[in-house]
Amino acid sequence: MAPATGKRPTTLTDVARLAGVSIATASKALNGRNQVRASTRERVMVAAEQLSFSPNALARGLLAGRTGTVGLLTSDMEGRFSLPILMGAEDAFGRGSVSVFLCDARGDSFREQYHVKALLGRRVDGLIVVGSRTDARPPLPGRLSVPVVYAYSPSLDDQDTSVISDNVEAGRTAVDHLLALGRSRIVHISGDRTYAAARDRAEGATAALRAARLTPVGKKVHFGSWSESWGRSAIASLLAAHPDIDGVFAGSDQIARGVLEVLREKGRAVPEDVAVVGFDNWAVLATQARPQLTSMDMQLEQLGRRAAELLFSAMEGGTHPGIEKIGCSLVIRESTAG
Amino acid sequence: MAPATGKRPTTLTDVARLAGVSIATASKALNGRNQVRASTRERVMVAAEQLSFSPNALARGLLAGRTGTVGLLTSDMEGRFSLPILMGAEDAFGRGSVSVFLCDARGDSFREQYHVKALLGRRVDGLIVVGSRTDARPPLPGRLSVPVVYAYSPSLDDQDTSVISDNVEAGRTAVDHLLALGRSRIVHISGDRTYAAARDRAEGATAALRAARLTPVGKKVHFGSWSESWGRSAIASLLAAHPDIDGVFAGSDQIARGVLEVLREKGRAVPEDVAVVGFDNWAVLATQARPQLTSMDMQLEQLGRRAAELLFSAMEGGTHPGIEKIGCSLVIRESTAG
DNA sequence: CTGAAAGCGCTTACAG
DNA sequence: CTGAAAGCGCTTACAG
Structure with a gap:
């Protein structure tokens, strides 16, 4: 059914029609392919702007086989650990490319399973699993189709990739x-x-x-x-x-x-x-x-950044089995400084 | 490129082939349509199980026009407010259907814009916007293609839907x-x-x-x-x-x-x-x-639940302009109880 | 430089 | 009850 607020999102077809070109050309113009005449590109850009076109990432992902999306699965109900890690991960992935979505499993392995399924169904390119305590945890069950990095709480399987605080x-x-x-x-x-x-x-x-x-x-x-x-x-x-x-x-x-x-x-x-x-x-x-x-x-933002880097590398085919440790830093205040 | 951990995810085609049916029939069997013979359905189910098939939500979403995904956009860097709201929202949407993804804008309107674009590009069905303080905030700019509910911090536009603590x-x-x-x-x-x-x-x-x-x-x-x-x-x-x-x-x-x-x-x-x-x-x-x-x-979980209900209703075409208030409850402990 | 066509993985009328 | 075909919105060889 149609969303309450309005009009179905504009598609590339709409843009192409307004610009008077084929959707193939419109696509190339918008994606900076160089087999397009400058003036044509300009016309397409204007049309896209005018219709506030936002490309359908679903269609793109379907074609590309990757979605530019990473799932962060946490069990930290207070968010004290996972939100800094989320921020670090977002920073590492940078603005232009990958988005990080957080799901909360609340320490319930059934709910965790559910979220993993939901995330994989939505074809995230990778998973960061953040524990609620530093104890090693069982790896996610099953053969997953995407790489996983365990953060804060390492995986019990030493073939998995884990990043923890030292x-x-x-x-x-x-x-x-x-x-x-x-x-x-x-x-x-x-x-x-x-x-x-x-x-x-x-x-x-x-x-x-x-x-x-x-x-x-x-x-x-x-x-x-x-x-x-x-x-x-x-x-x-x-x-x-x-x-x-x-x-x-x-x-x-x-x-x-x-x-x-x-x-x-x-x-x-x-x-x-x-x-x-x-x-x-x-x-x-x-x-x-x-x-x-x-x-x-515990430098959790750095931990998140590192987790993102390792995940990114794994998405490119790299492997990093084992546990990597992030150093903690001492923040000196009055209670030891006089 | 292929993900490091393995094999490309199985598709409906794989399942259909293994079960010896067409993909149309496989689809119907898996989705509980009743124009399928029981024994056929059984064969398909077994095949899907065996290949640990998980349907590609992108393809589904592309067809259905809705993705079963809602974005929760927060600026609450400590998560003290937004995580309970996230939990309430997840509960309200229930297990089977809608997933909630959290993004953190960190109180930065540029980053908020970026996340909105990313979420809309991924075709979420709706947006819950959680503020970091209870002051009214400017609505998200532009004509959005999906309904929005403002939680904790109301929108300045009284035509928007907002839920706040009283x-x-x-x-x-x-x-x-x-x-x-x-x-x-x-x-x-x-x-x-x-x-x-x-x-x-x-x-x-x-x-x-x-x-x-x-x-x-x-x-x-x-x-x-x-x-x-x-x-x-x-x-x-x-x-x-x-x-x-x-x-x-x-x-x-x-x-x-x-x-x-x-x-x-x-x-x-x-x-x-x-x-x-x-x-x-x-x-x-x-x-x-x-x-x-x-x-x-402040009963933030209930606030999240209510936000999800209102969003769901808006996704079905309902409208709920204005600010709805959730009552706070008094939790009595020793400091007033003797 | 431009466009017709194939195809990503799925669902849904429509025939048989 | 089953399957061939069309199509969701996009990208990418491939012709022209």
Whole structure:
């Protein structure tokens, strides 16, 4: 049925008729083929402009076998991870060519299947799959007809192409920063240990301490949950047992916010008495903390850009099996900078 | 060129050949037309299954004149508003039929134009435009060939279809809640007054107070910015001038968090001494506050559902000029519940 | 330089 | 019940 707002979209036939040429010539004129007389091209362009002609990408895609469309499949319901990745991917693909469409599977594998089918049915040229956590995930089932790049959360199949943040190195960087400030009574308070993100960051943090011939205060990493309330209760009991703590590496900015709050209440000055590093560099939390929070940034836009580059290359026939890691950067604010 | 991962997608022709029928019959069998013998249908189904045939939506769309695709154009870079709206829209369109693709214009009208062109070129059946703030926005330029629904942020053209949250009523609801708790020394601390959201909520709040023959403490609404730090400084100076404040309506959960923090520091018990209501019901902030924060919820999923319904109806030829308002709901937590 | 024709993958009257 | 044919809107060899 006809759309409410109007007139059926103009077609190349309309343009050709108005310009008084065949559709073949109109097509060539519009696509910059050079077997067209300048004046003819001009007439066609004017006609197209006048009718605000916009070529039907469906027809084009049908012919070309590629649609200039990429699907980004996410399960990140808050969009905290996937939107920056989407932006990075869009940037990498650039304006002129490829469009990225985002679908949300909400962590439901049935819905994921549905979206994959819908996207493939619409003949996207490739797929970027963004996980909601950094743990490796099963690859999309079935033999897919287009290349796939896994971002943020790698595929379990090491023949697939994956791009992730280097959480181990980030843990090391965070602790090295505290060490460089002269801190030596350092604790690592992190989130749910069932998350690879928690374990990886802890691994890096522990390695950095070990390299400095130190062990974490309390002799272990303190796993819990990704929440402010865990940050509060963890730091409270740690301070009671180890009043000499002088550095905290928190597994997330939420945890760090809880830590900062309790440090304030206990009268510990940050960063003078205790320096604090968070993780995620989530602006809403980090810049509004007292003091403002130093945090590790996963560089998600860059991750998205890289995912797009790898996908583009794969669409051209390239192969990139394995996991590529993107470095995280340290964003220094008041909580470690005085 | 051929995609790296493989074989060109199977076509109806492949299926028909394997089943030993014509493509016309294969098509009818697959689409449940009833002019097909049961055993033939069965053979075709098996063949399609075996080749994991997925019909080319481009070809279908070309024929049908509609693609079963809707574009959701957002400018909300954090996704806090647009992702819930996306989910609501997906739900409303249901599984079987329409897919929603999200594009991010990042508040840049050039990029918005680009995305609109890309979406229309791909022949979406309709467009949902989601703003980043509640202020009315200029309509998409040009005569579009598909219906458009504006969500969250209405179109300035009252002939367009818009769905928004009822911020005025929400302001009233929040204050009525405080009044019902017996509070009478109420302040409203809100965000940037250049935002319609701030002004609308303030209008509702003021009306509710007036209806109770009260004026806000300090005789005015306290506008500032959408941040915790503004919440902190605003409540601090208000408490100094008006120590008898017993209720706070904050224009956002971020502001409310700042308010709660200072109330704690000043030794005011919440909700016993001062009851606090926030706005947005942003789980990360509201559930981790001390005490947990009562907040107004804009029901964005419902807003998305309604936008999808209106768009669907418009695609069928219906018209719905004007602005439809979705009610916000009060989510009661400890900060007003004792 | 220009246009008639074939074809991308599908659906739908229309004959048989 | 089945299939040959036309056609959706476009592009691209191929003749002229």
